[in-house]
Each structure stands twice: as C-alpha cells, then as structure tokens.
Amino acid sequence: VRCQLCPPQRALQASAVLRRVSDEHKKEPAASSSQHQFDSHPTDHQPEQEPQGPRPSYTGQGGQESEDYESEEQLQHRILTAALEFVPEHGWSAEAIAEGAKTLGLSAAAAGMFHNDGSELVLHFVSQCNTKLSELLEQEQKLVQLGKTEKKTTDQFLRDALEARLRMLIPYIEKWPQAVSILLLPHNIPSSLSLLTSMIDDIWHYAGDQSTDFNWYTRRAVLTGIYNTTVLVMMQDSSPDFEDTWRFLENRVADAVNMDSTAKQVKSTGEALVQGLMGAVVTVSTAARALRAE
Amino acid sequence: ARGLAANKETHFGFQTVSEEEKGEKVYQVFENVAKKYDIMNDSMSLGIHRVWKDVLLYKMNPSPGILLLDVAGGTGDIAFRFIDYVRSVRERQLRRKLKHHQNLSWQEIADSYQAEAVKPLGDSQVVVCDINKEMLKVGRQKAQHLGYSEGLSWVVGNAEELPFGDEKFDVYTIAFGIRNVTHIDLALQEAYRVLKPGGRFLCLEFSQVNNPLLARLYDLYSFQIIPVLGEIIAGDWKSYQYLVESIRRFPPQEEFKAMIEDAGFLKVDYLNLTSGIVAIHSGFKL
Numbered sequence: 006v007r008c009q010l011c012p013p014q015r016a017l018q019a020s021a022v023l024r025r026v027s028d029e030h031k032k033e034p035a036a037s038s039s040q041h042q043f044d045s046h047p048t049d050h051q052p053e054q055e056p057q058g059p060r061p062s063y064t065g066q067g068g069q070e071s072e073d074y075e076s077e078e079q080l081q082h083r084i085l086t087a088a089l090e091f092v093p094e095h096g097w098s099a100e101a102i103a104e105g106a107k108t109l110g111l112s113a114a115a116a117g118m119f120h121n122d123g124s125e126l127v128l129h130f131v132s133q134c135n136t137k138l139s140e141l142l143e144q145e146q147k148l149v150q151l152g153k154t155e156k157k158t159t160d161q162f163l164r165d166a167l168e169a170r171l172r173m174l175i176p177y178i179e180k181w182p183q184a185v186s187i188l189l190l191p192h193n194i195p196s197s198l199s200l201l202t203s204m205i206d207d208i209w210h211y212a213g214d215q216s217t218d219f220n221w222y223t224r225r226a227v228l229t230g231i232y233n234t235t236v237l238v239m240m241q242d243s244s245p246d247f248e249d250t251w252r253f254l255e256n257r258v259a260d261a262v263n264m265d266s267t268a269k270q271v272k273s274t275g276e277a278l279v280q281g282l283m284g285a286v287v288t289v290s291t292a293a294r295a296l297r298a299e
Numbered sequence: 300a301r302g303l304a305a306n307k308e309t310h311f312g313f314q315t316v317s318e319e320e321k322g323e324k325v326y327q328v329f330e331n332v333a334k335k336y337d338i339m340n341d342s343m344s345l346g347i348h349r350v351w352k353d354v355l356l357y358k359m360n361p362s363p364g365i366l367l368l369d370v371a372g373g374t375g376d377i378a379f380r381f382i383d384y385v386r387s388v389r390e391r392q393l394r395r396k397l398k399h400h401q402n403l404s405w406q407e408i409a410d411s412y413q414a415e416a417v418k419p420l421g422d423s424q425v426v427v428c429d430i431n432k433e434m435l436k437v438g439r440q441k442a443q444h445l446g447y448s449e450g451l452s453w454v455v456g457n458a459e460e461l462p463f464g465d466e467k468f469d470v471y472t473i474a475f476g477i478r479n480v481t482h483i484d485l486a487l488q489e490a491y492r493v494l495k496p497g498g499r500f501l502c503l504e505f506s507q508v509n510n511p512l513l514a515r516l517y518d519l520y521s522f523q524i525i526p527v528l529g530e531i532i533a534g535d536w537k538s539y540q541y542l543v544e545s546i547r548r549f550p551p552q553e554e555f556k557a558m559i560e561d562a563g564f565l566k567v568d569y570l571n572l573t574s575g576i577v578a579i580h581s582g583f584k585l
Binding site for chain 1: 357358359360361362364365392469470494495496497498499565566581583584585
C-alpha cells in the first residue's frame with residue numbers, strides 16, 4: 006500500500022538505475038505461461054508499461070518516465086542472473102550476489118535486497134533452468150508437428166528431457182550440494198517443491214501424457230524419484246562427461262516405463278512412492294552432510 | 300521552503316521552538332551529554348542498545364570493499380562494529396581461498412598472509428560524520444583506546460548538507476540521529492545524493508511500540524525513570540527529558556517509510572526490534 010498523496014517531485018525524479026523497459030524488451034524472453042513463478046505475485050510481462058514500483062503514473066504531468074522503467078523485480082532478476090557467473094567461486098551466497106551487482110554497475114550493497122543465505126539465487130537459477138527446458142521441449146514438439154523429426158518413444162523422450170535439464174547443472178555441479186541444502190531449508194520448501202513439480206508436469210505434458218486417472222500421480226511420483234536420485238548420482242559422478250549418470254538415468258527410465266498393465270501400475274505406485282520417498286530421504290541426508298561440511 | 304520565514308516553527312521535544320533554535324538546542328544537548336553518552340545508553344536501555352546495533356550490522360551484511368558513511372555517528376559504535384564485521388568476513392574469505400588450493404607453495408602461503416596483513420579490511424572504509432564536535436572527540440578517543448585506526452575517518456558535517464560529493468558511498472547509516480535533525484526530508488535527500496546507484500540507506504531509530512501493554516510500561520519507564528537516571532549519572536535531567544520527548548515526536552514506522560520513499564528510495568522496508576521500541580528502516584537507491 007503506497008501513500009496516497011505523493012508529491013509531484015517523485016514522478017519526475019528519474020531512477021538512478023532502473024532501465025527503460027524499451028531496452029529490456031529486446032533482451033528478455035517471455036516466460037512461458039506454464040511456468041510457475043516462485044514469488045507469490047507473478048511478474049506479468051505484458052503490462053510492462055505500467056509501473057510496478059512505488060511510483061504512480063501522472064499522465065497529466067508529463068511524468069510518463071515512470072511508466073517506461075523496469076520494475077524492481079526485473080532489476081532483481083538481472084542482478085541474480087549476473088550473479089550466477091560468480092557461483093563457482095563464491096558458492097550460492099550473498100557474496101556472489103554482491104559480485105553480480107557490481108558487474109551491473111551497482112554498489113555491492115544492493116545484495117542487501119536479498120536474503121543473506123543465497124536462497125533467491127538458487128531459486129532464480131532453478132526457475133531459469135525450468136524455463137529453458139520448457140522452451141527446448143516446445144521447440145522439439147514443433148519440429149515433430151512439422152514432420153521434421155520423428156516422435157520419440159516415451160522412454161527416449163524422458164531420458165533426453167531429463168538429460169537436457171541435468172546438463173544445465175554441470176557448470177555449477179561442485180556447488181550443487183550447497184544449492185540442494187538451501188532448497189531444503191524450511192522457508193524455501195514451498196517454492197522449491199513448486200518448481201520441482203511444475204518441471205515434472207512440463208516434461209510429462211510434452212511427453213504426451215493425457216492421463217486423468219491415478220496414473221497421473223504415478224507418473225509424477227516416478228519421474229520425481231528418478232530426477233532426484235539422478236541428481237544425487239550426478240553430484241558424486243567423476244566419469245568423463247558424466248556418462249555414469251546418463252547410464253543410471255537410462256536404467257531408471259527403462260525400469261519405470263516397462264511396467265505393463267495398469268494393475269501392475271497401481272501396485273508399483275506404491276513402489277514408486279517408496280522410491281520417491283527414499284529419494285527424498287537420501288536427498289535430505291546428503292544435504293545434511295553437505296550442510297555440515299559447509 | 301527552507302525556513303524562509305524567520306519564525307518557522309518546529310518541535311524540540313514537547314516544546315515549540317523556531318527552526319534555528321532547534322539546531323542550537325540539539326547541539327547543546329549533545330555537547331552536554333557527550334562524555335557520558337555511552338554509559339547512559341547502557342543504563343537506559345539495559346545494554347540492549349548493543350544488540351540493536353549488532354542487528355543493524357547483521358542486516359547490512361557488509362562485504363570487504365564497502366564504503367560506509369555513518370551520519371550522526373558521534374561516538375563510533377556503528378563504525379567500530381562495521382570494522383569488526385568486515386575484518387572477520389575478510390579473514391573468512393582468505394581462509395576459504397587457502398582451503399581451495401590444496402597444493403600451495405610456501406611462497407604462495409607467505410604471500411597470502413601478507414595480503415591479509417596489508418589489507419585486513421579489503422579496502423573498506425567508514426567515514427563518521429557528526430555535527431557535534433564533542434561527540435566526535437569522544438569517538439576519536441574511544442577509537443584510540445580500543446585500537447581502531449585503519450579505514451576510519453572523522454568528519455564534522457550537517458546531515459542536511461553533507462560535505463561529500465555525489466555517489467560516493469555504498470551504505471549510509473544513521474543510528475539514533477535522524478530524529479534530532481531539523482529537516483528530516485533534507486537529510487533523506489542528502490542520503491540519496493551521496494549514495495552510489497544500488498547503495499543502501501539504513502536507519503536505526505526509536506519508533507512506535509505496537510503492543511499496548513508494553514507501550515504503557517515503556518511510557519512509564521521513559522518519563523519516570525530515564526530523566527532521573529540522566530540526573531544521577533550525567534547530571535543532566537533536561538537533556539534526557541528532551542531525548543524521551545523527541546522519541547515521541549518522531550513519526551511512526553509507516554510514515555517514516557513513506558518519507559524515505561519520497562526521497563526516491565525503493566524497496567523500502569522496516570524491521571521492528573523489541574516490539575517496536577526501535578525500528579530499522581532500509582531503502583535502496585535504484
């Protein structure tokens with residue numbers, strides 16, 4: 006709730022840092038609508054013309070500059086994106102964010118906008134990866150529809166989708182245990198869980214899953230379990246180009262897909278849930294270990 | 300209008316005085332209390348003011364290289380804490396760097412120790428600015444006594460008209476000072492001016508208690524006990540009467556937040572400490 010009687014000089018005071026949206030438009034890709042934002046108010050990209058900062062627009066006073074500037078949230082996203090390159094050196098922390106802010110020409114104090122524990126940086130990265138994955142899958146689907154490539158089998162599709170998604174972690178793999186432990190912090194769990202489920206949803210959607218019965222839960226639980234366990238394997242994998250990880254992934258997906266009848270599916274839902282739970286337990290204990298080691 | 304009328308009035312505690320008078324009267328108050336300032340803080344707040352200041356530094360989370368301007372910083376409490384914080388962050392950084400390089404030659408190890416000795420603060424600096432020379436004098440003596448020398452400067456200046464160029468500092472703090480400024484909006488504008496883009500404004504100040512029961516007790520304590528303490532310990536009833544009254548005159552959290560936004564700061568927020576006895580307001584120059 007902003008104050009109602011804002012003095013005119015505020016609208017005329019040009020922001021020191023927020024860029025004009027016209028510069029932004031050329032660079033930022035629009036997020037796909039299936040992507041859940043992890044902040045409670047999704048930043049809509051359409052009304053970029055409306056200010057989302059505290060400045061109301063004064064159409065009658067020529068103060069239209071406030072309408073054209075990016076919002077604070079967009080600036081924050083820019084800072085976080087810039088901060089990613091410093092993660093291998095500083096980890097997922099406020100220091101990395103401070104370095105990122107500096108590359109944008111801001112004071113390192115701007116990192117104070119975020120939590121001290123680097124949560125937002127990790128969540129931002131995961132959200133970015135999920136967006137990239139959705140785009141990849143969307144493009145692939147278009148190619149299939151245009152008949153330029155063949156439709157893959159389900160297990161091949163799942164393997165490729167997960168591999169593509171996991172490969173995005175490679176530049177940060179050394180610091181990924183720290184990221185996992187941050188994602189499991191109680192105050193981050195709602196956001197990280199929502200990002201995870203929306204990613205799995207996406208993959209199944211593009212895999213052509215149209216189930217409306219119990220299979221829906223089965224498939225999601227199974228794939229979540231596969232994803233989590235593969236991440237854990239990847240973090241400890243030292244083979245060239247992570248080939249051990251991809252082989253592990255291949256085997257898990259094959260297991261999952263080769264369940265024949267629905268009856269078996271129902272039984273294996275229990276197994277899948279156990280698998281997912283085991284994955285979660287292993288994740289938590291690894292993360293706890295990682296936390297202690299940090 | 301900056302006091303164009305010679306008799307523009309403002310408040311000095313619960314009294315009404317002209318704007319010119321207020322500046323002088325405030326100066327006298329702090330001139331009188333300077334020597335006993337720290338002792339009085341401890342006895343009035345039962346030592347809790349140390350926690351408040353620690354929380355301020357925790358929120359700031361400065362990294363080595365940050366330039367801090369501490370306005371109305373008088374006796375240096377914030378400045379010393381800043382130096383300690385940055386020093387420990389720097390040590391941690393160097394230690395982490397050493398841990399990463401498993402096979403260091405002796406030369407490299409020696410070099411890194413030298414780097415730490417040469418730049419223990421990593422280029423961080425704090426400028427303590429205060430309008431009152433007595434307070435600064437006490438601060439400098441304290442610094443000498445406690446062994447703080449590096450990265451510290453003491454400057455006389457008025458918060459409404461700072462003697463610094465534009466966009467010089469990363470963080471601007473004002474702890475328990477802004478309620479004494481005659482024109483708070485000018486001080487906020489000056490803060491905006493001297494901060495670099497992305498810079499942060501932090502204000503630690505007494506504010507409104509949100510709990511009605513505690514408010515009663517707090518009022519009782521403020522008006523009955525604090526001036527008495529002032530008389531006993533510092534020999535100055537009136538100054539502490541002013542202090543308690545000036546707290547009541549200061550705008551509450553939301554109103555002050557709006558004032559900060561008016562100066563142009565974004566992402567303005569506040570944190571209540573001790574149920575609102577004290578609040579930390581934070582804003583960014585974006």
